[in-house]
Amino acid sequence: MKLYISPTSPYSRICLARALQLGLDDLPMQLVDPWQNPPELEAVNPLSQIPVLLLNDGSVIAGTLSICQYLENQLPTPRYLSGTSQALALLDMLAQVVKLVRFKAPDSDDHPLVARGIAALQRALPRVPAFDGSSDKWPDVMLALVLLTIKLRRPDVYEAAARDDTKAAVEVFAARPLAEKTRPEALATTGAQTVGAL
Ligand SMILES: N[C@@H](CCC(=O)N[C@@H](CS)C(=O)NCC(=O)O)C(=O)O
Structure with a gap:
């Protein structure tokens, strides 16, 4: 089995x-760098997207939620699916905005979906569930990782729309070893070839 990831990918960070x-x-x-x-x-x-998980029998699992599901080997409860799918939807909206800005044609105006995406994030951030930054529950951890990515x-x-209790929980989470080990800067320089060597 092998997990293909990139240091800067927030989706990879979630799987890791x-x-x-x-x-x-x-x-x-x-x-790997999927853009290369x-x-x-x-x-x-063949889509050259990460994260992707190669299993020992040669089958491939693509997509963050499916990979996490495979790794934990348990059926999700509705509450769990609600938390993880909404956190991923938030990340997808952010990724759309970031990609449209990053790959915009020179001297062109922003794509209209940038303003729509930012407005969506501004509506959604004040409504994220309250969570404890030291919680080990996976929907909480996943939400914290997504919020850290929006902040970055x-x-x-993030500063304008997130609630104070959300910001405080994210700060607590950011100081945990799990967040530290999966930081883009830490991953970019690691020589680790297995998850446990991080
Ligand atoms: N829906 C996918 C999204 C994965 C994704 O967008 N990965 C980015 C890196 S953050 C990528 O591989 N981009 C290269 C490309 O789209 O060509 C998931 O849930 O994992």
């Missing part, structure tokens, strides 16, 4: 954090 939390220390991982279409990634996922990529939106 779940593997760490589940104690899957022997899980091999490979850092590396052949080793294309061989596993769109601090303007």
Whole structure:
């Protein structure tokens, strides 16, 4: 089994954090840059997207929620699915905004979906569930990782729209080893080839 990830991918960070939390220390991982279409990634996922999990029988699991689900090997409860799917939807909205800004044609106006996405985040952030930054419940941990990503990529939106209790919980979470080990800067320089070596 091997997990393909990139240091800067918030989706990868979620899968890595779940593997760490589940104690899957022997899980091999490979850092790749999906935007460069590396052949080793294309061989596993022709879409050249990460995260992707290659199983020992050669089958491939793509997509953050499916990978986390496979790793934990348990059927999700409705409450769990509600928390994790909404956290991922928040991340998808942020990713849409970030991608449209990053790959905008030179000297062009922002795509109209940027303003729509920012407005959506501004509506959604004040309504995220209250959570405890030291909680080990996976929907809470996943939400904290998504909020950390919004704070990193769109601090303007995060600072203006997130509640004070959300910001306090995110700060508590950011100081935990799970957050520290999966920080983009830490991953970019790690020589670790398995999750447990992080
Ligand atoms: N829906 C996917 C999204 C994954 C995704 O967007 N990955 C990005 C990196 S953060 C990627 O591989 N981008 C390269 C591309 O889309 O060509 C998931 O849930 O994992």
